[in-house]
Amino acid sequence: MSRVLVVEDEAAIAELVALNLRHAGFDVEIAGDAETAVLAVNRVLPDLALLDWMLPGASGLQLARRWRGDPRTRELPLIMLTARSDEADKIAGLDAGADDYLTKPFSTKELLARIRAVLRRRAPDALDTAVEVGPLRLDPATHRVTFRDAQGWRELKVQPTEFRLLHYLMTHPERVHSRAQLLDKVWGDHVFIEERTVDVHIKRLREAMSTHPRLSECLETVRGAGYRLTQLQATASTAAR
Incomplete structure (x- = not known):
């Protein structure tokens, strides 16, 4: 069972995403702000994190850059899940280290498809890789x-x-x-x-x-x-x- 950290400060959205992910077979943890997200990742490294852009304490971009700069979390799959839909914002999110960028509103089917695609890409390339x-x-x-x-x-x-x-x-x-x-x-x-x-x-x-x-x-x-x-x-x- 893959573990997903949902970093979202809007409780209703976080709970809706978590509910759908759990129904799809994922183990889900919710963090409502950057500090809680950092503590959660420090405690147990998830298989993937969904990151909102605007968060109390620090932005999703700042979290992405922080995790990409740490050897322990450098390979952590990240998907930005945000209402910011401008092309410049998408480029900024991907440049910060996000593996994918999904804008709100979104469909549950598309979110699940994006998660599975990122997890497949981040899996070991081959069984004989050292x-x-x-x-x-x-x-x-x-x-x-x-x-x-x-x-x-x-x-x-x-x-x-x-x-x-x-x-x-x-x-x-x-x-x-x-x-x-x-x-x-x-x-x-x-x-x-x-x-x-x-x-x-x-x-x-x-x-x-x-x-x-x-x-x-x-x-x-x-x-x-x-x-x-x-x-x-x-x-x-x-x-x-």
């Missing part, structure tokens, strides 16, 4: 996991299931994934196994990562929610050496 998070690098083409320390790149030995699990976490960093979501994305929704299976493989993955001091700390347990791979801890541990 990904990096902090000091970790995973290359599906060679089926190798390596990490960087003071001596350079070193290989990390992981089993096939842990490799798939790490691959998914690394392509969706900073987000909290429930056990059910991980079962669906890593094992497949047609496989009927217990959720505690995820805990077993997370434990094995941590054991493999523990061969490097503090590396396993980037794989976090979020009590009552699931697991998250964060580059913040990993980067900090790299910098500490």
Whole structure:
């Protein structure tokens, strides 16, 4: 389930958008001003954000520029959703980093189509594309996991299931994934196994990562929610050496 942050100060519009998105299968959070939006993204990185232009505290353009300038949120898909329909405004929104620009009034079908299109474009280009998070690098083409320390790149030995699990976490960093979501994305929704299976493989993955001091700390347990791979801890541990 993709998570969408709706940044809109008009409560009626925000609730209407959220209702339609939830009916379409999205997990939705609403932020009524720029400060609340920043706190929401800092807490859990969404899969996409819908940004109004005029907001209390800061404009949608300012938020877009801020998120595009931060390595953690640089790839966050953004759609401007605003009443400003002039060509100059659209150009300004896209130049600020928005992936798409939709003007009010809009149809729900068009909004959903735009969201799905942006999410498709922002998905990994290919399953064999190498990904990096902090000091970790995973290359599906060679089926190798390596990490960087003071001596350079070193290989990390992981089993096939842990490799798939790490691959998914690394392509969706900073987000909290429930056990059910991980079962669906890593094992497949047609496989009927217990959720505690995820805990077993997370434990094995941590054991493999523990061969490097503090590396396993980037794989976090979020009590009552699931697991998250964060580059913040990993980067900090790299910098500490």
